[in-house]
Amino acid sequence: MLSPARRHVLRQSAVDASQRGGNPLRHATGYELMLLKLNEDKRKLKQVRSQERKAELKRQLLPDYAPWVAGVLAEGRGAQDAVLMTVMIWRLDAGDLSGALNIARYALRHKLATPESFTRPTPYLLAEDMAEAAMRAYTARQPVNGDHLLDTLELTAREDMPDQVRAKLHKITGYVLRELGENGLALEHLKRALQLHSRCGVIKDIERLERQLRQEAADRSP
Template identity: 30%
Template sequence: MTSPARRHLARIAAATAIIGFDPAAKGGNRSTTTIVNAQLADYQAAMAIDLAKIKAEPTLEGKARIKQTVLPTYLGFVDEYMDKAHNYPNDVAVLVMIWLLDIGSIEIGLNLALFLVKQQQKMPERFNRPMPEFLCDFIYDWANVELKAEHSASPYLDQLIAAAEADKWDMNPLFLSKLYSMLAKHKKRNGDYAEALALCLKAEAINPDKAGVKGMKEELQKLLDQAALSAQS
């Protein structure tokens, strides 16, 4: 009969094979090596099963429904991980973050993402990019959808930009430039022309050749000039 220890090791092996997690890998700024405990291994095993369900579902809508259904299984574990300021390679928390964003839970997903970025957690290999770049692209695309629907992207777009600036994220300037440009568009829609123009100038400052804000900048300057003339008359 298989011993509890062997069953435990089998759970870890199964999770590792399906999720792509290596318990021995270094994944974040940590002063000491953390041994993956039984609780994490159990959640990895559960997540491997849920990932298989998601993969088998052919539609994006169906995949989103499955994610929404299974997410409560992991939220308590992730909350405790954050509350106790743990820091070890945590692929469960990373996938929870991705799923939260996928189902439109932007506030919770972004807060978790910023916590994980500070720890330099790794994205799953299939994403082939660091977490800050993934996050910038995701929030940019989400904010663009909100703009077209005439919905605000604040405070989440602002929050992401503030974090990237404060922590000096090491990434191609294109990513932050895109965020400045997108926030400028939202500010322009709201009539905050001075703030929008300042964001255009920031986008150009870090990405002079490809910021793509020249037209918006000129339009904003005209609007500000017109407002100044109106105020004088």
């Protein structure tokens, strides 16, 4: 765990580095230090085979990057940042959807690319990994904030990605809204998922929701 003084230094390094105008961010001393730490932590993760244990290790490592992220998000000017983008991905893997979205809004506004080891563009990765992280939590009966999914849909609405990926996001959004009792809105998202990907597995869910909504309408009738 980083000391308060070290956290302050890293946060200020992020601010200074991200404001260097046309100079590449990688030349900042603070950034180089963070890259060294990132590479060290990646080596730790490579030694773990279990995806579940990797996620737990990321939860332990992520607080050390919080000062850097805070500095960039507060005062950054959009310089490309592999540390920031890796943290966004790790937050998704660790189930911190809110924290990932905080970075995603900045990254999409400044059109930041994903790290070199990732082939998916940022909007594509965000939509798919957000959907999969939410589905993992939903399947495990853990709470999922529907606003995070709706925000992701809005952030990526105009971005290009495979239809199947967007369908995943609509599917889990529909499931979460259904759990919240928003059956009409849930049905819209499930139908959109089916429209985008006919084999996404929501046909029975749509039929059940339609029956339920018809029954609810009948019960309200005088």
